Amino acid sequence: SPSDPNLVERARAAKEKLGDKVFVLGHHYQRDEVIQFADVTGDSFKLAREAAARPQAEYIVFCGVHFMAESADILTGDDQKVVLPDLAAGCSMADMATAEQVAECWDVLTEAGIAEQVVPVSYMNSSADIKAFTGKHGGTICTSSNAKRALDWAFEQGEKVLFLPDQHLGRNTAVRDMGMSLEDCVVYNPHKPNGGLTADELRAAKMILWRGHCSVHGRFSLDSVNDVRERVPGVNVLVHPECRHEVVAAADYVGSTEYIIKALEAAPAGSKWAIGTELNLVRRLANRFAPEGKEVVFLDKTVCFCSTMNRIDLPHLVWALESLAEGNLVNRIEVDRETEKFAKLALERMLALP
Ligand code: 13P
Numbered sequence: 001s002p003s004d005p006n007l008v009e010r011a012r013a014a015k016e017k018l019g020d021k022v023f024v025l026g027h028h029y030q031r032d033e034v035i036q037f038a039d040v041t042g043d044s045f046k047l048a049r050e051a052a053a054r055p056q057a058e059y060i061v062f063c064g065v066h067f068m069a070e071s072a073d074i075l076t077g078d079d080q081k082v083v084l085p086d087l088a089a090g091c092s093m094a095d096m097a098t099a100e101q102v103a104e105c106w107d108v109l110t111e112a113g114i115a116e117q118v119v120p121v122s123y124m125n126s127s128a129d130i131k132a133f134t135g136k137h138g139g140t141i142c143t144s145s146n147a148k149r150a151l152d153w154a155f156e157q158g159e160k161v162l163f164l165p166d167q168h169l170g171r172n173t174a175v176r177d178m179g180m181s182l183e184d185c186v187v188y189n190p191h192k193p194n195g196g197l198t199a200d201e202l203r204a205a206k207m208i209l210w211r212g213h214c215s216v217h218g219r220f221s222l223d224s225v226n227d228v229r230e231r232v233p234g235v236n237v238l239v240h241p242e243c244r245h246e247v248v249a250a251a252d253y254v255g256s257t258e259y260i261i262k263a264l265e266a267a268p269a270g271s272k273w274a275i276g277t278e279l280n281l282v283r284r285l286a287n288r289f290a291p292e293g294k295e296v297v298f299l300d301k302t303v304c305f306c307s308t309m310n311r312i313d314l315p316h317l318v319w320a321l322e323s324l325a326e327g328n329l330v331n332r333i334e335v336d337r338e339t340e341k342f343a344k345l346a347l348e349r350m351l352a353l354p
């Protein structure tokens with residue numbers, strides 16, 4: 001959507017007034033009207049590293065969702081403040097694993113006599129509580145760009161992995177990148193007694209996958225892949241690993257948002273691409289690469305925005321920047337010290353992965 005020129009001007013003026021005091025991070029799924037004000041754009045991994053690398057900025061304005069802002073707070077200094085322009089920008093996947101449910105799951109694993117062999121690996125898309133649980137139990141965080149390295153590391157530490165909260169990223173990485181079979185994976189359902197699994201099933205499994213998923217990527221189906229191959233002959237299908245296993249198995253390439261962008265940059269003129277990820281990013285890529293003769297289409301026929309990413313719009317960004325410029329700290333995201341200590345341990349294990 002074309003941005004309101006008055007709001008664009010106000011955002012520019014507030015940012016200029018703040019100068020080096022503010023650093024704006026933008027996830028690739030953000031709206032165009034917001035992304036134009038980002039000092040750095042990136043996938044979840046790149047943004048976590050960028051936040052940690054900006055000690056001179058007093059304010060980090062995070063244009064993304066809540067768990068990303070929490071991670072930025074954990075990785076930045078105590079005197080740095082992380083601001084999320086709309087506090088309602090959560091993530092439905094992160095909400096699928098609560099601290100109580102995960103503690104209960106650990107009890108189930110203990111009952112089955114396997115907790116000592118299990119290393120938790122939690123996707124970045126999780127609350128700070130879940131990251132703290134992960135750190136406390138000797139595990140690491142991963143993102144879609146380093147999930148294989150995280151699993152390699154985890155299987156050096158123990159025999160089994162509890163993967164939270166995205167079953168698809170866990171399964172896709174285990175089967176596609178690590179050579180495991182679907183039978184090596186079981187799904188723990190937090191809404192069923194004992195996760196819906198018997199102790200024998202837990203003992204036999206290598207990957208215990210939490211029953212979470214992304215509602216945006218869950219919309220892509222095998223039919224979406226088959227249809228686009230018919231509609232666009234010669235198309236390369238490139239999808240995010242949060243997609244369901246059958247979609248990933250039918251795709252030509254799989255990777256994080258940053259990987260998707262790099263793949264298109266490297267693609268030859270005349271090539272055609274169907275992208276299975278959030279629509280703000282796909283539209284931006286279609287516009288960017290059309291002049292180079294690369295055709296980029298959305299994998300599905302229906303519209304697929306991430307509604308919580310979209311909550312960060314230009315009016316919210318203007319409000320946050322103007323408030324900060326006037327000395328009012330609004331919408332600060334602050335993780336408590338005890339949680340931060342253990343969550344940081346898990347995040348630092350990720351940052352140290354080879
Ligand atoms: P990446 O940007 O790390 O690929 O993550 C996608 C996502 O769903 C973020 O919420």
Ligand code: SF4
Nearest residue numbers: 091092093214216306
């Ligand atoms: Fe969460 Fe999916 Fe939105 Fe990413 S795209 S923030 S995983 S709901």
